Amino acid sequence: MAVEPVNLSEFQELAKQALPKMHYDYITGGSEDQYTLRENVEAFRRITFQPRVLVDVSRINLSTNILGYNVSSPIMVAPTSKHKLAHPEGLNPLGRVVALVLSSRSTCTIEEVASSCSGIRFFQLYVFKRRDVSANLVQRAERNGYKAIVLTVDTPRLGRREADIRNKMISPQLKNFEGLLSTEVVSEKGSSLEAFASQTLDSSLNWKDIGWLKSITNLPILIKGVLTAEDARKAVEVGVAGIIVSNHGARQLDYVPATISVLEEVVQAVGGKVPVLFDGGIRRGTDVFKALALGAQAVLIGRPVIYGLAAKGEYGVKRVIKMLRDELELTMALCGCCSVKEITRSHVRTERDRLR
Ligand code: FNR
Numbered sequence: 001m002a003v004e005p006v007n008l009s010e011f012q013e014l015a016k017q018a019l020p021k022m023h024y025d026y027i028t029g030g031s032e033d034q035y036t037l038r039e040n041v042e043a044f045r046r047i048t049f050q051p052r053v054l055v056d057v058s059r060i061n062l063s064t065n066i067l068g069y070n071v072s073s074p075i076m077v078a079p080t081s082k083h084k085l086a087h088p089e090g091l092n093p094l095g096r097v098v099a100l101v102l103s104s105r106s107t108c109t110i111e112e113v114a115s116s117c118s119g120i121r122f123f124q125l126y127v128f129k130r131r132d133v134s135a136n137l138v139q140r141a142e143r144n145g146y147k148a149i150v151l152t153v154d155t156p157r158l159g160r161r162e163a164d165i166r167n168k169m170i171s172p173q174l175k176n177f178e179g180l181l182s183t184e185v186v187s188e189k190g191s192s193l194e195a196f197a198s199q200t201l202d203s204s205l206n207w208k209d210i211g212w213l214k215s216i217t218n219l220p221i222l223i224k225g226v227l228t229a230e231d232a233r234k235a236v237e238v239g240v241a242g243i244i245v246s247n248h249g250a251r252q253l254d255y256v257p258a259t260i261s262v263l264e265e266v267v268q269a270v271g272g273k274v275p276v277l278f279d280g281g282i283r284r285g286t287d288v289f290k291a292l293a294l295g296a297q298a299v300l301i302g303r304p305v306i307y308g309l310a311a312k313g314e315y316g317v318k319r320v321i322k323m324l325r326d327e328l329e330l331t332m333a334l335c336g337c338c339s340v341k342e343i344t345r346s347h348v349r350t351e352r353d354r355l356r
Contacts, residue, residue: 005311008283008304011320014311015086022167023085026193027306030250031159036258037250040281043258047290048349052336060329064340066298067148067220067242067275069120071099073325074292074340078249078279078300079124079150079224081105084172086310092116093314094305098321101150101300104137109175114144122148124224126155127209129202133180138217140176149217150244154225156205158197159252165190210238222277225252227262229269236273242297243270244277249302260291264350267295285327292340293348 005011016024030037062073077100083090084107091108094100099119102110104126113121123141127134138149163169169191181200213221220241226232227247235243245263247256259280267276278296282288283304291299301324308320337343 005319008307008320008323011304011307011311011316014316015307018310019086022169024310025163025167026082026085026161026169027080027303027310029161029163030254031161031252032254034250035255036247036253039258040247040250040260041258041283043261044281044284044287044290046351047260049286049289049331049335050347050349051334052347055336055338057333057336057338059338060332061339062325062329062332064298066099066120066277067222069099069147071120071298073328074296074298075288075321075324075328076100076277076298076300077305078246078302079103079106079152080302080306081174082107082172083306083309084108086306087313089313093309093317097314097317102141102146104176105174107172107175109178110137110140110144110146112175114146121146122150122222124150124152125213126152127202127205127213128181128200130181130200131202131212133177133200135216136180137176138213138219142217142219146219148220148222148241149213150222150224151210151213152224152248153205154227154246154248154252155197155201156203157201158194159248159254161191161193161251164193167191169193171196207234207238210240214239224279226266227256227259229265232266232269232276236270240274242275242277244279244300245296246279246300249280260287260294261351263291263294263296264345282324285324285329286331288324288328289331289335289343290348292343293345294350295345 064074077098079101081103101122101124102113103124123146222242223240224244224246226243245259245266275297277298278291279300288299304320308316335347
């Protein structure tokens with residue numbers, strides 16, 4: 001009988017067995033020394049719970065609201081690219097299961113995912129030197145019912161991912177760019193992903209460009225990749241509709257802090273003016289609870305979803321999401337919270353609390 005994983009790290013193990021090394025390394029890896037990669041997960045382990053007892057938890061409700069849309073749980077799929085490395089159907093099995101953010105660098109098009117995805121969809125944008133390419137993507141997202149643009153702001157250049165350099169990682173076809181940009185960049189020296197990024201990404205992107213983005217779309221704009229209170233305040237000033245605390249799954253600048261350790265300061269700086277979402281290192285329902293307790297409105301999951309996809313296709317994605325939901329529900333019950341709103345700061349104790 002096939003092995004049935006009981007947690008996300010067992011899904012990761014199955015994905016490792018199922019994938020060629022080059023592709024597994026691409027999905028799982030971080031940049032340089034991978035300090036931040038380890039920290040993203042480890043920092044959750046340093047946060048403990050302060051549960052309340054004798055609360056009637058016979059009914060638990062996970063539903064919540066993200067940017068005004070009702071969703072069945074505060075868990076969304078993060079924008080990750082190149083799903084066809086993990087599964088021949090690419091992103092489609094994800095779309096059938098959950099709310100998601102589609103990556104610009106997806107191996108399925110904006111239009112394909114619009115027809116396969118039944119949950120809410122946001123579109124993740126990179127700004128290219130050829131602004132007309134970014135504008136084209138935004139307009140297609142708007143036409144196809146995506147509800148927000150998620151501008152990734154931590155990637156003026158691609159982080160140094162040494163496994164991809166060593167493996168001479170080759171990108172599959174990135175279908176959103178067909179007829180717009182050639183993605184067939186081959187690098188003799190190392191990762192073709194790096195070569196594609198350095199040829200195409202606009203590293204002059206800056207705060208003023210939020211105005212440009214607003215001028216080409218009516219959709220709300222979220223920025224993904226904020227790690228400091230200062231940037232969070234600037235983001236609010238320039239009128240974004242939301243902030244995603246993210247370090248790109250530790251694939252960009254190494255030695256930035258774990259996202260969970262900066263979430264609270266960003267939430268405080270924003271002061272409730274716009275919603276704050278969170279990603280990085282979530283591997284358990286307890287991690288989701290901790291992020292919500294520290295002020296995230298919802299969380300996004302990157303690698304675990306691809307592990308589910310690689311291990312068991314659509315069924316695997318469903319299982320990964322269900323596992324996280326079930327673990328979150330159990331955590332809520334054991335902490336004495338019947339709804340997402342009842343999860344508060346006082347349910348967790350951080351390292352900083354212990355030093356006070
Ligand atoms: C990513 N991430 C990412 N982010 C983004 O804005 N655009 C993208 O195209 C991608 N592509 C991508 C590919 C792969 C294989 C991974 C693992 C990650 C980052 C992603 O959205 C998210 O920030 C992290 O994955 C969250 O961390 P965890 O959940 O993977 O620990």
